[in-house]
Amino acid sequence: MSNRRSFIQKAAIASVAFALDPFKNIAAAPERNVAVQKPIVLSTWRFGIQANEAAWKILSKNGRALDAVEAGVRVPEADPNERSVGYGGRPDRDGRVTLDACIMDENANIGSVACLEYIKHPISVARAVMEKTPHVMLVGEGALQFALAQGFPKENLLVEASEKEWKEWLKTSKYEPKANIENHDTIGMIALDAQGNLSGACTTSGMANKMHGRVGDSPIIGAGLYVDNEIGAATATGHGEEVIRIAGCHLVVELMRQGKTPQVACEEAVARIIKLTKQRNKPLKDIQVGFIALDKNGRHGAYCIQGGFNFALNDSSGNRLIDADYSLK
Numbered sequence: 001m002s003n004r005r006s007f008i009q010k011a012a013i014a015s016v017a018f019a020l021d022p023f024k025n026i027a028a029a030p031e032r033n034v035a036v037q038k039p040i041v042l043s044t045w046r047f048g049i050q051a052n053e054a055a056w057k058i059l060s061k062n063g064r065a066l067d068a069v070e071a072g073v074r075v076p077e078a079d080p081n082e083r084s085v086g087y088g089g090r091p092d093r094d095g096r097v098t099l100d101a102c103i104m105d106e107n108a109n110i111g112s113v114a115c116l117e118y119i120k121h122p123i124s125v126a127r128a129v130m131e132k133t134p135h136v137m138l139v140g141e142g143a144l145q146f147a148l149a150q151g152f153p154k155e156n157l158l159v160e161a162s163e164k165e166w167k168e169w170l171k172t173s174k175y176e177p178k179a180n181i182e183n184h185d186t187i188g189m190i191a192l193d194a195q196g197n198l199s200g201a202c203t204t205s206g207m208a209n210k211m212h213g214r215v216g217d218s219p220i221i222g223a224g225l226y227v228d229n230e231i232g233a234a235t236a237t238g239h240g241e242e243v244i245r246i247a248g249c250h251l252v253v254e255l256m257r258q259g260k261t262p263q264v265a266c267e268e269a270v271a272r273i274i275k276l277t278k279q280r281n282k283p284l285k286d287i288q289v290g291f292i293a294l295d296k297n298g299r300h301g302a303y304c305i306q307g308g309f310n311f312a313l314n315d316s317s318g319n320r321l322i323d324a325d326y327s328l329k
């Protein structure tokens with residue numbers, strides 16, 4: 001009798017414990033015992049091709065994913081002809097180039113800067129925030145002071161073409177970001193290295209003609225980027241306000257944790273944005289958001305709201321640009 005009572009008590013305790021830990025039974029992706037595709041690197045938009053090349057130099061020599069993603073996104077950051085990232089980025093409505101970036105490694109170390117001016121490589125400042133401060137995010141003047149103290153050079157980032165375009169824009173001063181119109185874009189990069197570790201980086205000048213001080217999803221861990229070394233990584237591009245609304249990249253990674261493939265996880269996150277946009281009675285036609293995702297097995301996925309988003313993928317089969325599938329057909 002006492003044995004039976006103790007069995008019943010133990011069973012009751014176990015069921016309470018399960019109720020307190022509802023995730024206990026959720027199968028953790030990725031699947032075990034499948035061939036892992038590594039190294040592999042994925043990044044947003046066509047400038048991802050050159051960025052992947054720089055990342056691949058590190059990954060193919062057994063380098064660390066963190067070093068690869070930083071080196072990769074520094075390529076469009078330094079390119080004055082890439083006018084949505086770093087040097088050459090389009091300014092805000094006051095004519096100021098303000099940059100957002102974040103980085104995350106395999107140990108959940110994170111660093112981020114937002115609304116940073118005069119520094120060509122915000123991703124490296126984000127990495128310095130991660131490695132050299134007790135904080136995870138610095139913004140505006142404070143981020144600039146930190147960058148200068150770290151030895152980053154202060155440079156004018158406003159190139160002639162961006163200034164000319166901004167002066168033209170001042171004639172109407174109408175803020176109207178459009179889907180796939182080249183007045184915004186972001187490089188988000190996620191990689192799995194030969195050791196099987198994941199990292200990610202994300203950097204942008206944000207939406208052209210934004211209000212001064214506006215911050216998008218790109219420097220926000222969980223929105224524009226998320227990495228969980230047990231599960232996978234995701235990064236986003238497009239209308240940052242919509243990505244923040246659903247904590248987009250964290251959602252994609254959590255969906256993978258529940259066993260969804262990277263592709264299905266990206267599709268579900270996009271569906272969530274579409275649903276909320278409709279619920280809020282906002283027009284969908286001008287909204288674009290794209291997600292790319294990679295799981296611990298090196299499987300990838302990508303999905304967006306409107307057609308027109310592409311991403312670059314580099315693995316043992318080479319580096320190529322792929323059109324992402326989309327929802328509004």
Ligand code: ASP
Pocket residue numbers: 184185186204205206207215216217218236237238239240241
């Ligand atoms: N996500 C970026 C932002 O909202 C812009 C983009 O990727 O197009 O700042």
